[in-house]
Amino acid sequence: MIQPQPLKPGDTIGVIAPASPPNLEQLENALPFFEKLQLNIKLGKHVKNVNGYLAGTDEERLEDLHDMFLDPEVNGIICAGGGYGTSRIALNIDYDLIEHNPKIFWGYSDITYLHTAIRQQTDLVTFHGPMLASDIGKDDFHDISKQSFNQLFQPKLLIYNEDISPLTVLSNGKAEGKIVGGNLSLVVNTLGGPFEIETKDKLLFIEDIDEPPYRIDSFLSQLKNAGKLDEAAGIVIGDFKHAEPTNDRPSFTLGEVLDHYFIHQSKPIIKGFNIGHCQPHFSIPLGVHATLSSETKSLIIQPGVMTGGRNHED
Known part of the structure; x- marks a missing residue:
């Protein structure tokens, strides 16, 4: 995997809206957070555009x-918000440009759709974490x-256990592998x-x-029928907000x-992780090596940014 360079004070973060129009007031409210991190902000040219339920045209x-x-x-890119729209542009992304930069x-x-497309086309490690307006x-x-956000400034081993939230084991075991996924409907x-x-x-x-539960059932059924659940070494179940009958x-x-x-x-499956909406x-890198254990009720994830002078994770 290609790990990006870590940030340092004085670096610049680019903000884009590749899906729906962000709430501009909340976007502005988020800027002081990055100032405290000693980061500069550069807004995308079209980040404030509105085109129906999209933040500008696909081309913009x-x-x-x-x-x-x-x-x-620009040393890093953070999305202003989600909503809908990333699948519309995925086919036209210049993945060679991303791989070489x-x-x-x-x-x-x-943004899950972009995480998946970028990782599988370029091997770049990306990050699942909170956005400005959202x-x-x-x-x-x-x-x-x-x-x-501290994990962006220096390589950091991430350990999620019950010190952060209660975890429930649905299936026992221990597994290692690269962590992938994100929003279930986008997966x-x-x-x-x-x-x-x-x-x-x-x-x-x-x-x-x-x-609602029946929709989550339909998503999981489709993943099951496609072989994706059986192929996985383990399942990490994050937050399912407002998963109530309608x-x-x-x-x-x-x-x-x-x-x-x-x-x-026949694999470790644990729910209760505060990762999501x-x-x-709890923010995580995607595409790096991780370990999920029911015995220790823990998820351990390797750093997402580059360590020392290495460009690739073996």
Whole structure:
């Protein structure tokens, strides 16, 4: 894997909106956070554009993505928000440009599609973490979420255990592999296309928001039928915010759906990780080696940024 260079004080972060239009007031509210990190901000040319439910046309959003990777003054890229739209531009991304200009790329939710496409086309490690308008600019932005940005300044081994949140083991075991995934609906959206997620011998991480149990069931059923759950070495279940039935009709609970697919499998499967549309939001690099253990109830993830002079993770 290609690991990006770590940040240092005085570096510049590029902000793009590759999906839906961000809340501009919350985007502005997020800027002092980066000032405290001694980072400069460079907004994408089209980051404030609105085109229906998209932050500008496909061409404009693609242009901002390319410009930030190409700009030598930009040391990392953080997405303003999610929503919808990244799958529309994935086919036209210049992946050679990204591979030859590797740098930190950070976001989550709809950005999952870009994480998957970029990783599988370039081997670049990317980061699943809170965004400006969606999280950083809000009053409830948690200290643990803030501290997660420290991993961008120096290589940091990440350890998630029950010191952070209660964890529930659905299936016992210990597994190692590169951690991949993100938003469950976006993971499913990759199936059948050129960026179909690769889960064989990997730790698959999933999370989502505003999806009732029957929708989560349908997503997991599709992943199961595509062989993606069986191929995975282990499953990391993050936060599923507002996973409640939307009407008064009979329904399974989220827990019953997860049990149906994951309980007593021949691999480690643990739920309860505060990773996703939640506060705190524990940020993780995607594409690096990780270990999931039911015995220690822990997820240990290798650093996402480059260590010393190494360009690649063996």
